[in-house]
Amino acid sequence: MFIINCPYCGERDQSEFSCGGEAHIVRPKQPTELSDDEWAEYLFMRKNIKGVQFERWNHAHGCRKWFNMVRDTSNDKIHAVYKMGEKPPVI
Amino acid sequence: MTKYRISKTRFVDQTKTVSFTFDGKTYLGFEGDTLASALLSNGIHLVGRSFKYHRPRGIMSCGSEEPNAICQINNNTDLTEPNVRATEIELYEGLSASSQNCWPSLNFDIGGINNLISPFIPAGFYYKTFMWPKSFWKKIYEPLIRMSAGLGKSPTQPDPDIYDHKHEHCDVLVIGGGISGIISAKIAAKNNLKTILIEDKNILGGSTIYQNNKNFIIDNKKSNEWLMDEISELEKLDNLTIKTRTSLAAFHSYNYLLAKENVSDHLPLNKKNGSIRQRLWKIRADKVIVAAGAIERPLVFNNNDRPGIILSNSVKKYLDFYGVSSGLNNIIFTNNDSAYETAVSLFEKGISVKIVDIRKKSSSIIVKNAEELGIKIYWNSTVVNTFGYKKIKSIEIMNLSEDGSNVTGDKKKIQCDCLAISGGWTPMVHMHTQSGGKLDFREIDQVFVPSEKSENHINVGSCYGDFELEEIVKNTNNKVKKFLNINEDSFDKISVLCSKETEKKNIWLLPNIISENKTKSFIDFQNDSTAKDIKLALREGFKSIEHVKRYTTTGMATDQGKLSNMHALGIIADTAGVKMGTLGTTTFRPPFTPLTFGAIVGRSVGKFFDVERKTSIHEWHIQKDAKFENVGQWKRPWYYPINNENLHEAVQRESKAARNSAGILDASTLGKIDIQGSDASEFLNRVYTNAWSKLGIGKCRYGLMLNEDGMVYDDGVTTRLGENHYLMTTTTGGAANVLSKLEDYLQTEWPELDVYLTSVTDHYSTASICGPNSKEILKKLFPNKNFSDEAFPHMSYQDAIIDKIECRIMRISFTGELSYEINIESKYGKSLWENCIKAGEEYKITPYGTETMHLLRAEKGFIIVGQDTDGTMTPIDLQMDWIVSKKKYDFIGKRSLYRSDTIREDRKQLVGLLTDDPNEVLEEGAQIVSELDKKPIEMIGHVTSSYFSPNLNKSIALAVVKGGKKMKGQKLFVPMENKNINVTVSDFIFLDKENKRINA
Incomplete structure (x- = not known):
């Protein structure tokens, strides 16, 4: 059970948050111009890394804001949290 | 006595x-x-x-x-x-x-x-035997296995006890109240750190508290006396909370721990007085010091499971702590020095004791002590058999060969009534590994010890692998000081004298002259698995410890292998000829000891199990004896029985009334989202499949929302209240998820849009009046309003006032009838409802519940998302092509609608079904087939909604069928347990396809 440092609210218990999967997958601006394979790549393919992973999280039972988090999935160490739209830190 | x-x-x-x-x-x-x-x-x-x-x-x-x-x-x-x-x-x-x-x-x-x-x-x-003949399974094997399976009997009544949950925060949590835990807690608390010490027994002190042997001295006192003084000092410390009868259940990441406190389990039934039985503590600690101790290992030899065979240190505890001697004629069987403390204790109380030791010698202080007392020691010997069915009576011992792999010489029989065994000690590394910590294998005494990498928790004492009193005291002191950044403390100059073990020897499976197949050397006593079971598993090709464990069930009983796991590993390593340290261990999962369900759920039982949401009109429904159904967390009226009607009778009456005169439904539970902002129209264009920009102010439109994979996610009517202001309705169950999904897109994909979403589900109550007389009722309620079709057409809304209270009237319909929905602030919901009932009296206005609502909409062929769809249906599958905009460049899910999979023509598609016998009502969920003779029989679809329609006087059903769009008129079958029902594919709109009623 992590302690997550919400960029808007500060440290809160993990039970207040929900995870939205891999971060920095941008919805294509012109989906109609993509092939089936390219669209499937966006829609279904996720890396699911063992190690440092960039993730989307939502402070669902708090400010309801979405933000990004860098977490090592092998030991749950949280390296950074940053707001949506901010540049991902180099880990 | x-x-x-x-x-x-x-x-x-x-x-x-x-x-x-x-x-x-x-x-x-x-x-x-x-x-x-x-x-x-x-x-x-x-x-x-x-x-x-x-x-x-x-x-x-x-x-x-x-x-x-x-x-x-x-x-x-x-x-x-x-x-x-x-x-x-x-x-x-x-x-x-x-x-x-x-x-x-x-x-x-x-x-x-x-x-x-x-x-x-x-x-x-069991895996090998109960395979054949197949017909034996149901009647013979299964009942037999069920009769012999399981331990104990579960209660048949609801649990009458009260359980509690409590959150706690501290600087330092110390797990275990033995000597190392006490030293740790004292250092922490004396340095102004808020400290909690938990101990699963009812008193502190661990095994040192009854260590009265004169060879174990701290600061010139016997170690138990010294510890007693420490404990009384400890109890005076302000910063320290001591929780006894509290056992650690789980150690999660980020130092989040669960501990179970037995609050009243130890009290007589008549003194519990309704007090809480157990409390689950949810502790968040800045630093954790694990001082969980070690567990003594048994020895594995033939017939090592007889009553009267007890772990050596337990014999000592029963003797020195409880004053009880486990036997009057004891033999101690050991591979290490610690068992000699038990021997000395027994001897000093005048109880007969002999020692069998697999080692050749030992020259430690405690062994010398035993020898000087004249206790008989059989060196280099092992027990090869035990006798006595319900209690041990005697043992046979033999000498060990030079390398310990075999036995030599003659058997010697010795009488006893208690055999105390000691195979050394296993550090309790469960907490450490639960928190994510790894282990190292220590070859010299064959133990796994914590490999410490975390900055926020340490292990001290014997759970760290320190077994001798001096190293326990000194290492704990040094380690805790470093961990908590403390320079000096009262333990720095402590003097400790103790016996130190010089000779170590370990044999996981002791040799025997009897062939292995004829021995029973138990490893897991609770699940009855033996050394030869482990060897059999290896011979049959199992290699991984996780597989051997599951195949033999070693370590899988309620004790989770606390005594057995290490022996299983050791025997696997020896048999396979590999180093034990390379095998790894099985995973130690929480809880450390079994938790009651009561402790896990705490107060979340009965009416506190989940939130119950009720509309402001709820009391009225109760007065009318409505039966309720759960829709998400909402309690919705299901039907309103009159004169002992059953569900079917009530629904037939209610739905006839709604079509013939007037019906009223509490629609307050529908999700409502208020949408505002200059880009609100553009936002709706992106989230719904149809176009919104041209919707006039004051108009309503039905919308279908997809997931990005093209599957129908939710639906509802959205009303344009103003230039930049919409009110969206969602399904009752989907409201929260829809809001979250929309927020996600707004915040992460389209932050450039000026749009604000607010959930207003609870803010408004809704009375939905439908039927040919609904307009007349509305006229009575709002005498100043013009309800002509020109002034107030279908799919439009108007503001209105009733009893000086503002409300909104939407002319929209989910039943196919002329229909109005009145939204009013929730606190006026009940009075609005009562006004409607009163105004409708002359038209016999009939309240109807969700079941009638479902029937009415099915007659009209309107889908319910979640009933007629299941996350695999596109709008095209639902034959709702009309709502998918061809002109819009993009919306959520658009691209997925022409993926190779979604354009398949043999996808399951929505159809109507009519039974050949109009009185036969299909079961929802029933499978549909086209050929009865084919084997295996191919299931081509299933029934999603099915009712007897009183208005059409026949059974109707909605179903999804592969390629169903092109099957109109085709005969299909619905095979049931005792018969096959003949059905014909039909249009899924059964009533008023021309919309005459809606526009009446």
């Missing part, structure tokens, strides 16, 4: 007698006893039968590792509990306990025949 209660101790109050029953017979013990110590004081060792072979089993330990002495307590009451360890139950007046896994009685157990046929039931017996 009984024959076995041989001395007084400060831990058991022998002035306070406690009576209890075991298997129906009454016995006496004292306050301070556990059930196990009280039974032993009465000379009772036999307490249960083993799981598989039904062998007689006795008390084996004095703590949570106990595999044998598990009891059913308070049998035949609503407080009964199975699988309770007798070694952990504090004795109280009136306690009733009984043995498990035996029939008809503990002393004569028919299942004991399994012991005789045991050569025929090896590991994997």
Whole structure:
């Protein structure tokens, strides 16, 4: 059970948050111009890394804001949290 | 005092007698006893039968590792509990306990025949045997296995006890109140750190508290005396909270821990007075110090499971802590020095004791002490057999060969009534590994010890692998100081004298002259797995420890292999010829000891299990005897029976009334989202499949929302209240998820849009009036309003006032009838509803529930998302192509609608079904087939909604069928258990396809 440092609210218990999967997958601006394979790549393919992973999280039972988090999935160490739209830190 | 209660101790109050029953017979013990110590004081060792072979089993330990002495307590009451360890139950007046896994009685157990046929039931017996003939499974094998499966009996009544949850925060949490835990807690608390010390026993002190041996001295006092003084000082510290009877259940990441406190389990039934039974502490600690101690290992030899065979240190605890001698003629069988402390203790109390040691010699202080006392020691010897069915009577020993792999010489038989065994110690690394920590293997004494990498928790004392008193005290002090950044403390100059072990020897499976197939050397006592089971698994090709564990069930009983895991590993390593350290261990998962369901759920039972949401009109429904149905968390009226009507009768009446005159529905539970902002229209364009920009102010439109994969996600009517202001409705169950999904897109994909979303579901109550007379009722309610079709057409909204209160009227319809929905602030919901009922009296306005609503919309062919769809239906599958905009460049899910999979023509598609017999109503969920003779029979679809329509006077159904769009008129079959129902594919709009009623 992590302690997550919400960029808007500060440290809160993990039970207040929900995870939205891999971060920095941008919805294509012109989906109609993509092939089936390219669209499937966006829609279904996720890396699911063992190690440092960039993730989307939502402070669902708090400010309801979405933000990004860098977490090592092998030991749950949280390296950074940053707001949506901010540049991902180099880990 | 009984024959076995041989001395007084400060831990058991022998002035306070406690009576209890075991298997129906009454016995006496004292306050301070556990059930196990009280039974032993009465000379009772036999307490249960083993799981598989039904062998007689006795008390084996004095703590949570106990595999044998598990009891059913308070049998035949609503407080009964199975699988309770007798070694952990504090004795109280009136306690009733009984043995498990035996029939008809503990002393004569028919299942004991399994012991005789045991050569025929090896590991994997069940997997291998009950395969054939197939027809035997249901009638013979399954009932047989069910009869013999499981331990104990579960209660049949709801749990009458109260359980509690509590959150706690601290600077330092110390787990374990033994000597290293006490030192740690004192250092932390004295340095102004808010400290909690938890201990699973009822008093602090661990095994040192009864260590009265003169060879273990701290600051010139016997170690138990020294510790006693420390504890009384500890209790004075302000920063320290001591929680006894509290056991750690789980150690999660980020130092989040769960601990279970037994609040009133130790009290007599008449003194509990409705108090909380157990409390689950949810602790967040800045730093954690694990001082969980170590568990003594058994030795694995032939017939090592007889009643009267007890772990050596447990014999010492029963003796020095409870004043109970487990036997009067004891033999100690050991591979290490610690068992000599037990021997000396027994000898000093005048009890007969001999020692069998697999080592060739040992010259430590404690061994010399035993030799000087004249205790007989058989060096370089091993036990090869034991005798006595319900209690041990004698043992046979032999000499070990030079390398320890075999036995030599003659057998020697020795009489005894108790065999105390010690195979060394296993550090309790469970907490460390639960938190994510790894282990290192220490070759010299064959133990796994914590490999410490975390900055926020450490292990001290014997759970870290420090077994000798001096290293425990000094290392704990140094380690805790460093961990907490403390320079000096009162333990810095402490002096410790103790015996130190010089000779170490470990043999996982002791050799025998009898062939291995004829021996029973138990590893897991609770699940009855033996050394030869492990070897068989290896011969059959299992290699991974995780697989061997599951195949042989070693370590999978309620004790989770606390005594058995290391031996299983050791035997695998020896047999396979690999190093034990390379095998790894099985995973130690929480909880450390079994938790009651009560402790896990706490107060979240009964009406606190989940939130119940009720509309402001709820009381009215109750007065009308409505039956309710759960929709998400909402309580919605299901139907309103009159004069003992059943569901069917009520629904037929309600739906006829709604079509013939007027019906009224409480639609307050529909999700409502207020959408504002200059880009609100653009936002709706992106989230719905149809176009929104041209929707006029004051108009309503039905919208379908997809997931990005093209599947229907939600639907509802959205109304344009103003230029930049919409009110969206969602399904009742989907409201929260829709809002979250929309927020996600707004915040992460389209932050450039100026749009604000607010959930207003609870802010408005909705009365939905439908039927040919609904317009007349509305006219009565709002006499100043023009309800002509020109002034107030279908799919439009108007503001209105009733009783001086503002409200909104939407002319929209989910039933196919002329229909109006009135939205008003929730606090006026009930009075609005009552006004509607009153105004509708002359038209016999009929309240209807969700069941009638479902029927009415099915007649009209309107889908319900979640009933007629299941996350695999596109709008095209639903034959709703009309709502998918071809002109819009993009919306959520658009691209997925022409993926190779979604354009398949043989996808399941929505159709109507009519039964050949108009009175036959299909079952929802029933499978549909086209050919009955084909094998295997191909299922081409299923029924999603089915009703008897009183308005059409026939049965109607909605279904999804592969390629159904092109099957209109085709005959299909719905095979049921006893018959096949003939059906014909039809249009899914059964009533008023021309929309005459809506526009009436």
